Amino acid sequence: MAAAGIDPRSGYSAETRTFHSTREPGELPPESLPVTATAYAFSLLSSPLPDRPALVDAATGIAVSYPSFLAAVRSLARGLWCSLGLRPGDVALVVAPSRLDVPVLGLALMSIGAVVSPANPVSTPEEYAHQVRLSKPVVAFAVGEVAAKLPPDLRCVVMGSDEYRRMADGGGGGGGGEVVMPAAVAVKQSDTAAVLYSSGTTGRVKAVAITHRNLIALIALHAENREKVAREAVEAGEEPPPAAVTLVPIPLFHVFGFMMVLRSVSMGETAVLMERFDFLAALRAIERYRVTLLPAAPPLLVAMVKSEEARRRDLSSLLVIGIGGAPLGREVAEQFAAVFPDVEIVQGYGLTESSGAVAATVGPEESKAYGSVGKLASHLQAKIVDPSTGEELGPGQRGELWIFITGYVGDDEATAATVDSEGWLKTGDLCYFNEDGFLYIVDRLKELIKYKGYQVPPAELEHILHSHPEIADAAVIPYPDEEAGELPMAFIVRQPGSNITEAQVMDYVAKHVAPYKKVRRVAFVTAIPKSPAGKILRRELVQQAMSMGASKL
Structure with a gap:
């Protein structure tokens, strides 16, 4: 990499102003070979076939x-x-x-x-x-x-x-x-x-x-990561991790759920399917089926940390939680590690447009890089671009993340709006790479709150709110204001039995942030609206805030 002008530590090329993966590329079949994703997935299975279930229905136990x-x-x-x-x-x-x-x-x-x-x-x-x-x-x-x-x-x-x-x-x-x-x-x-x-x-x-080649590359990436973790365990004198039993509470129509099942069956592991996510049902399934791997969005970690039921259940089989769908704050990660010290948090970042993983942490050491979604996947290149000037930025500088994709189906207008002439996808996410090649997601560019010319990332405030013991869940949105432009407004779900007030919420955040980032309006709700993959539906909250009008929140 150094010979090609690429920094082997960060993966950055000053010449092309592009970030390259520092991971070893996985072995893929020649591109000219006719093969489907299904055929490739099945070709990785052992002979004789694994003697464990491929699929289990969480509700019925049918395998x-x-x-x-x-x-x-x-x-x-x-x-x-x-x-x-x-x-x-x-x-x-x-x-x-x-x-x-x-x-x-x-x-x-x-x-x-x-x-x-x-x-x-x-x-x-x-x-x-x-x-x-x-x-x-x-x-x-x-x-x-x-x-x-x-x-x-x-x-x-x-x-x-x-x-x-x-x-x-x-x-x-x-x-x-x-x-x-x-x-x-x-x-x-x-x-x-x-x-x-x-x-x-x-x-x-x-x-x-998404092409067969896309899926084959991602399957190969998972196989390569599994081999890396097993190899490191053997070198450390430990037993390689067992074949995973993955609980899949994320819908199969979502790229996260789609890829988790494809990954599981190609690795000869077991996928436990849930028709719809329910927190208590997920805890029961982990206990009943001895689940070892749980893909989830950050709010699930918050719920587990604050749940008495989670402490009562036997969750000792759980080895790894794979986090995606939204940024995970350091505070939540550290709180989770304190309550569940034997569970490794693997963070990742992906898009439907990238067929899944853009970056991920691999192994216990990388997983300690709290706040990062890991290193760039071996089949990708990326850029960090200043959204105002179009300047391509280097390590440590914040800008919009761009990656390669093929485009949108049946929607030339959407493709033209988000993919440039060279094939770079503008993700809409404000990010940066550090000097070691770890990617950090700051927030969605479209969701940044513009307060008196300052940019306030909602995710940063949500991480702080989630760390409060009396707050079960939280979301932050922009609220229009004539003088400031937009005010950070928090929607709060109280913990059962809590009477935390608007002033207490605002004071708590104010102790952790610069003055321009302070929460300036608060509404208490029974639930935060989310997509099936766990993303906050901010548009719904903005509409809800607007409908409240000038009434006291």
């Missing part, structure tokens, strides 16, 4: 073994090809909660070169119509309660119906004039494997194309 899981994927793939007539490039909308048949369907679709496009089962008919216009599916697979909300001209197969069961059984293909599935379907790695929908927390939902 699917690896032989049954692979057989189900291959049988359904035949049905999709022979009975339904799906072919490479055909897009299939999948609208269902996180049930056991959803990963089977997704992997079956990708295995024949069809494109899986998972969507939120609680969306409205208008939202589905918008998604259909973007991704142009030829068929939808939906649970019964959702089917009626889909556009009437879109063919829909109801999951669990007789038609779906016949398809899952192979759907024909036995000769006698019937369609026969070829032994191998030629699919390029550069072909689209999935179309995922961005969260839409700052605007309308966008459809993002």
